[in-house]
Amino acid sequence: MLRRILALTIKEFIGILKNRKSRMVLILPPIAQIIVFGYAATFDLKDVPVAIYNEDQGEISRQIIARFKGSRVFRIIGGLQSDDQISPVISLKKALLVLHFHEEFSKDILKGGHGDLQVILDGRNSNTALIALNYVHTIVADFNRSWAKKNGVGSSPARLITRSWFNRMLDSHWFIIPGIVALLTIVVTLEVTALSVAKEREAGTFDQLLVTPMTPFEILIGKSLPGLIIGLVEGTFIIIATCYWFEIPLRGSLLVLYSGLFTFLLSAIGIGLMISSISLTQQQGLMGAFMFLVPSVVLSGFATPIANMPKFVQDLTLLNPMRYILVIVRSVFLQGAGFDLLWTQYIPMAIIGIVSLAIAGFLFKRRLY
Amino acid sequence: MGSYSSSTEKKLARMRLRGLIKKEIHQILRDPSSIGIAFFLPVVLLLIFGYGVSLDAEHVPIGIVIEQPGPETNAFVAGFMESEYFNPVFFQSVQQAESALLQRKIMGIVWTRSDFTRRLLGGAEAPIGVIVDGVDANQARIVQGYITGVWMKWIASYAKAKGKLLSVPVNIKHRIWFNSAVRSRNFLVPGLIAVIMTLIGGMLTSMVIAREWERGTMEALLVTPVRIREIILGKVIPYFFLGMGGMALSVFISIVIFHVPFRGSYLALGLASALFMLTAIALGLIISTAAGSQFVAGQIAIVITFLPAFMLSGFVFDINSMPLPIQIITYIVAARYFVSILQSLFLAGNIWPIYIVNCCYLAIMAALFFMIIKKKSHKRLI
Amino acid sequence: MSRARDNDEGYCIVAQNLRKSFFSGNKEIVALHDCTFKVKSGVVTGLIGPDGAGKTTFMRLCAGLLVPDSGSVQVLGFDATEHFLDVQTNIRYMPQRFGLYEDLTVRENLELYSDLLGIEPEKREDRYRILMDMTGLAPFMGRLAGRLSGGMKQKLGLACTLLKPPRLLILDEPTVGVDPVSRRELWEIVYSQVEQEGMSVLLSTAYLDEAERCQEVILMHEGHVMGQGVPDRFSKPLSGHCFMLKPAPQKKRALQRSLANRDEVIDAIILGERIRLVTTEAMEPEAVREFFGLEQTVEITESEPRLEDAFIWLLKERLKKLGRSVKFKTITHRKVAGKGDEEVIVVKNLKRRFGDFYAVAGISFSVRRGEVFGLLGANGAGKTTTFRMLCGLLPASEGQLYVAGKNLRKARAKARERIGYMAQKFSLYVDLTVLQNLRFFSSAYGLFGKKQEERINWALEAFDLKDEANSISRDLPLGYKQRLALAAALMHEPDILFLDEPTSGVDPLARRQFWAHINSLADAGVTIMVTTHFMEEAEYCDRIVIMKRGRILAQGTPEELKKRFHPPGITNPTMEDTFITLIEMEGA
Structure with a gap:
């Protein structure tokens, strides 16, 4: 039996690797994705275009502007001369934000102790706007502190001392890139397993396989192994790239990481085989995989937190194996978490895996003929 | 043709x-x-x-550790209780809060030491410790912003109540056009x-x-x-x-x-x-x-x-x-x-x-x- | 600008030094080698040749779908490369799988092609009526093309090309996979159009009997033209070479095999209880007995030469010249255990329902050990469904069936080790090499280690696959693929072999080689069950069953059936005559 399974697995591998097209499917998307996600997918801003409308003649506005000039986040695109210019500069996306120092700005501060700095932001992408606003706050708070110190004005009674754990610089790459490990393994594993039966059905080879003495169980195992192995190999590739190319620290143990990956792959294979056993053509398999992948990526916490979703959607995500592996991968990488902290993630994933494999086995047997 | x-x-x-x-x-x-x-x-x-x-964080679970409660810290905590952005969870010690953070039950910790009130009243700069879970950097930054907001509000009202001059020379007034509700x-x-x-x-x-x-x-x-x-x-x-x-x-x-x-x-x-x-x-x-x-x-x-x-x-x-x-x-x-x-x-x-x-x-x-x-x-x- | 005008000499196609090659991987495959020939106007010309002869390439070049590497082809006086639009306005071309829109109805398909061909709306209805009457599709105007049977689809395809009678009609293997009744109808339509409209027709076919009816044939082989002329011109020289032998029934296969490989024999095939023999030298019937040392009990009569004889002769001559073997290989197979006439396949009142429709509506038959048993029927008769049930690929709705004493559907996987199965189209793994395929299937059947190596070597040797062992299966010529498929089905030395239309689209020579293999298996006691559309192949069988609409119309030996069912007045019917008589009798 083992030998027959092995023969089928070897055959599957040759089939996958010999065909130029399916080889491409395994090689190109990982590279494209890691480049695109690794470089393009970032919430960290830089070179945000800023326009300055400075009606103030005083010193203070100049000092603040100098701080903006010194920041890598902002890029000053020029000054405005009148109120009327604010609207077009924002609307036309020339600047994401306008800093408006009114006439009495410096005077107010020198006289009354504080003045208002007006910030107008383009909210068409409100997330970017919020992040930019946070940067503005940071720059101004820094200025406030040093100004207060210099002028001996009563210092603030309390002060926030902020630290970020796990990701000191709050670099959003550290969040996205380890996530790709999960994303890519599921994409590739689904590609390999979801289409494997449909491909044979279309080519007519499935009948040929069924008339051999192989049992459905053997066929099922033989079809799962390539997905598992390829998933692990590609996962390893991304893990290596994450550590050595993107230089993201791997703080936890590989054992914890790989047990997570393995459990995750079982559930991915189960789902892939479920799709496979119900689709008659490769196209249906592809559509099925796509229709599964999109929601499971969106509702996994890959790019946006699950906590922000409506309650019923949050409950829905409990069925999503990707939700759990993302926690595991990120915790192992950034937090160095071990089994003690993560066991709550393994269990649901293992349950999903077992259930989906069982259903796949059932469907497979039923739809076999 | x-x-x-x-x-x-x-x-x-x-x-x-x-x-x-x-x-x-x-x-x-x-x-x-x-x-x-x-x-x-x-x-x-x-x-x-x-x-x-959705990138809008709401009801972020946040751990609050007040080592020695007093009227001043109560006012500060009230800011978190009222905010729709936060869902405060109280801890006795910072160790407990930290372990909750490790288990990802909370997104961040706000922590005042036992000498907070004394230092605050004494006029020294009283430190408030803030730890955020940096795994999701974007969310971490947003949460930081929210915490800063609560803090600023509290400090302004505190200063006002004490009749103290606030050391915030530049005050940001922002307007987000086109999507003011963000x-x-x-x-x-x-x-x-x-x-x-x-x-x-x-x-x-x-x-x-x-x-x-x-x-x-x-x-x-x-x-x-x-x-x-x-x-x-x-x-x-x-x-x-x-x-x-x-x-x-x-x-x-x-x-x-x-x-x-x-x-x-x-x-x-x-x-x-x-x-x-x-x-x-x-x-x-x-x-x-x-x-x-x-x-x-x-x-x-x-x-x-x-x-x-x-x-x-x-x-x-x-x-x-x-x-x-x-x-x-x-x-x-x-x-x-x-x-x-x-x-x-x-x-x-x-x-x-x-x-x-x-x-x-x-x-x-x-x-x-x-x-x-x-x-x-x-x-x-x- | 060239005008639409037939070439002076009355030719509709003039090919000059036409050359076309393709790349498959890094290998250049020359489909046409500097071909120069002409196709006459106003007649039906048949393009004949084995797989890979370049027939489809030539037709596509004529239709302006391909650009030649060098040389030129003039169609109706237009250069097919330069003025392809003029060519396409004046000819119609029906590709091998005519591209009907299966999700459109018959009428919608006709409408589409009327629009594309620019037929005035007011003339359409009349034309549809004529064509639909002619093809017998009138009752199905509202049916989706995908729901038509294979034969009806081909007729609809032909109707679409005839909407506006073209001056030249090009048909690429219009009758592949079509049952004999539909095939005959298709031919009637084509010939009536040639007569009524005076159009020229160029067609390719794998059926030599069809080619025999063409007014002119062109024989091709590997991109070369081997000859051109009226069919008689090819077969005439063989008169006096053809004989029918009637040996004792149990000796026919052995005799056929010994004859087929003699140097003096062009061809020897089994036709029912007789053997048809074509010799290299003309001789008297009695001389044949002497020359080949036949027993006195063998009846020998002279027979008319056929185009197929000539084709095989020319092909063999050419292969010999190219230094290739023309000997038929036989294969060795272990003697199947068990005694004599035991029934190894038993089917009792078998039914299979799909929804309300009975694809198989209660059939019963049995097959004895070592028999070659044929399942014949029109398209959609339920042959493939029966086959799939026998192999355990499809559960039966009702009835009983036993293969080697077991119901494969219910039996444990182990029972399947006794059967071999070769599906309708090539269905091995095309991405794998020949060797990898053999290795995989032998493993799947539980062969390992030394035994496995032995069987693989046997397969490579017996099926002449040694040179191609490391070629990707996808790139193999059809004949090789078919041999590989048979080899894969035989790796585990099964007792029973199922063959579903094994020789569809294969040229006569390859078909003969294939049957040489089958016959040696039958001699070793392997039971063989086969479906086919080639009526000639039906005559190779010991017994046959003819099905229609899920029922059995008749069963028996080919001789019996030929005697019982034949068109009135015909004394010496072919299997095809018998088949059509039976089907039409039932239809009436």
């Missing part, structure tokens, strides 16, 4: 084109999968994304329309053409007197209208279900959508010339339309902040221009200069794509 007068030839050409379009319509009506891709897919995707993708859905949903339409245009067209090759119907078409441009138009026209239908449905869902404001002109939206639809369909046609089978076409379509439209269109991730080489790539992503138009039309209204410039880009891309198609397609098998 020469055997017919030009007017008969025109009549014949019209007849051929009409025949092809009629055929395509019959096929669309019979094959539920085309209608599914055009109407079902947008609805599902919009719902998934609309509900699933609802991320307002910009994500219009952006999504662009992503979905790219996918539909690219996938649907590339797959239906690949289907003709696969089933051998293309060979049979090619040997009739039909001109290649008629075959192309015969595909573009029906799927253009199908795509526009999907588009209208998406806009309807955005406005009615997701309550995204629409401030521009519908006519302008229609026009820009038409241009975009053309580029998407043209891309689909190009894919189909490269792919021999529906299966490959579908895969290419997902990789070269869906991913870039999603990642490189500026719909979630700011293009300016990307590395230069990737910024350059974004110029050939048609969705980039359409996202810009959509976000402006929905949230800002008719900003003509943006509208016109982006439409021009779309028109150039469409023209370019159709030129490539014209060059690439011929009535030959290879």
Whole structure:
């Protein structure tokens, strides 16, 4: 039996690797994705275009502007001369934000102790706007502190001392890139397993396989192994790239990481085989995989937190194996978490895996003929 | 050629084109999968994304450790209790809070030491410890911002109550235009329309053409007197209208279900959508010339339309902040221009200069794509 | 600008030094080697040749779908490359799989092609009526093309090309996979059009009997033209070379095999209880007995030469010249255990329902050990469904069936080790090499280690696959693929072999080689069950069953059936006559 399974697995591998097209499917998307996600997918801003409308003649506005000039986040695109210019500069996306120092700005501060700095932001992408606003706050708070110190004005009674754990610089790459490990393994594993039966059905080879003495169980195992192995190999590739190319620290143990990956792959294979056993053509398999992948990526916490979703959607995500592996991968990488902290993630994933494999086995047997 | 007068030839050409379009319509009506891709897919995707993708943190679980409570700390904590952004959880010691953070039960910790009140009243700068979970850097930054907000509010009222001069010389007053409620859905949903339409245009067209090759119907078409441009138009026209239908449905869902404001002109939206639809369909046609089978076409379509439209269109991730080489790539992503138009039309209204410039880009891309198609397609098998 | 005008000499196609090659991987495959020939106007010309002869390439070049590497082809006086639009306005071409839109109705398909061909709306209805009457499709105008049977689809395809009678009609293997009744109808339509409209027809076919009816044939082989002329011109020289032998029934296979490999024999095939022999030298019937040392009990009569004889002769001559073997290989197979006439396949009142429709509506038959048993029927008769049930691929709705004493559907996987199965189209793994395929299937059947190596070597040797062992299966010529498929089905030395249309689209020589293999298996006691559309192949069988609409119309030996069912007035019917008589009798 083992030998027959092995023969089928070897055959599957040759089939996958010999065909130029399916080889491409395994090689190109990982590279494209890691480049695109690794470089393009970032919430960290830089070179945000800023326009300055400075009606103030005083010193203070100049000092603040100098701080903006010194920041890598902002890029000053020029000054405005009148109120009327604010609207077009924002609307036309020339600047994401306008800093408006009114006439009495410096005077107010020198006289009354504080003045208002007006910030107008383009909210068409409100997330970017919020992040930019946070940067503005940071720059101004820094200025406030040093100004207060210099002028001996009563210092603030309390002060926030902020630290970020796990990701000191709050670099959003550290969040996205380890996530790709999960994303890519599921994409590739689904590609390999979801289409494997449909491909044979279309080519007519499935009948040929069924008339051999192989049992459905053997066929099922033989079809799962390539997905598992390829998933692990590609996962390893991304893990290596994450550590050595993107230089993201791997703080936890590989054992914890790989047990997570393995459990995750079982559930991915189960789902892939479920799709496979119900689709008659490769196209249906592809559509099925796509229709599964999109929601499971969106509702996994890959790019946006699950906590922000409506309650019923949050409950829905409990069925999503990707939700759990993302926690595991990120915790192992950034937090160095071990089994003690993560066991709550393994269990649901293992349950999903077992259930989906069982259903796949059932469907497979039923739809076999 | 020469055997017919030009007017008969025109009549014949019209007849051929009409025949092809009629055929395509019959096929669309019979094959539920085309209608599914055009109407079902947008609805599902919009719902998934609309509900699933939100960058607005609310009720963030935050650990609060007050080592020695007093009236001052109570006022500070009240700020967290009142804020809709936070869901405070109290801990006896910072160790407990830290272990909750490790287990990811809370997103951050705000911590005052036992000497906080003494130092505060003594006029020394009393430190408030803040720890945030930095794994999700974006969320961490947003949470930090919220905490700072609570702190600032508290400190202002504290200073006022004590009659103390506040050491905040520069006070930021911000206004966020176009989306003052800062609802991320307002910009994500219009952006999504662009992503979905790219996918539909690219996938649907590339797959239906690949289907003709696969089933051998293309060979049979090619040997009739039909001109290649008629075959192309015969595909573009029906799927253009199908795509526009999907588009209208998406806009309807955005406005009615997701309550995204629409401030521009519908006519302008229609026009820009038409241009975009053309580029998407043209891309689909190009894919189909490269792919021999529906299966490959579908895969290419997902990789070269869906991913870039999603990642490189500026719909979630700011293009300016990307590395230069990737910024350059974004110029050939048609969705980039359409996202810009959509976000402006929905949230800002008719900003003509943006509208016109982006439409021009779309028109150039469409023209370019159709030129490539014209060059690439011929009535030959290879 | 060239005008539509037939060439002076009355030729509709003039090919000059036409050359076309393709790349498959890094290998250049020359489909046409500098071919120069002409096709006459106003007649039906048949293009004949084995797989890979370049027939389809030539037709596509004529239709302006391909650009030649060098040389030119003039169609109706137009250069097919330069003025392809003029060519396409004046000819119609029906590709091998005619591209009907299966999700459109019959009428919608006709409408589409009327629009594309520019037929005036007011003339359409009349034309549809004529064509639909002619093809018998009139009752099905509203049916989806995908729901038509294979034969009806071909007729609809033909109707679409005839909407506007073209001056030249090009048909690429219009009758592949079509049952004899539909085939005959297709031919009637084509010939009536040639007569009524005076059009020229160029067609390719794998059926030599069809080619025999063409007014002119062109023989091709590997991109070369071997000859051109009226069919008689090819077969005439063989008169006096053809004989029918009637040996004792149990000796026919051994005799056929010994004859087939003699140098003096062009061809020896089994036809029912007789053997048809074609010799290299003309001789008297009695001389044949002497020359080949036949027993006195063997009846010998002279027979008319056929185009197929000539084709095989020319092909063999050419292969010999190219230094290739023309000997038929036989294969060795272990003697199947068990005694004599035991029934190894038993089917009792078998039914299979799909929804309301009975694809198989209660059939019963049995097959004895070592028999070659044929399952014949029109398209959609339920042959493939029966086959799939026998192999355990499809559960039966009702009835009993036993293969080697077991119901394969219910039996444990082990029972399947006793059967071999060769599917309708090539269905091995095309991405794998020949060797990898053999290795995989032998493993799947539980062969390992030394035994496995032995069997693989046997397969490579017996089926002449040694040179191609490391070629990707996808790139193999059809004949090789078919041999590989048979080899894969035989790796585990099964007792029973199922063959579903094994020789569809294969040229006569390859078909003979294939049957040489089958016959040696039958001699070793392997039971063989086969479906086919080739009526000649039906005559190779010991017993046959003819099915229609899920029922059995008749069963018996080919001789019995031929005697019982034949068109009135015909004394010496072919199997095809018998088949059509039976089917039509039932239809009436």
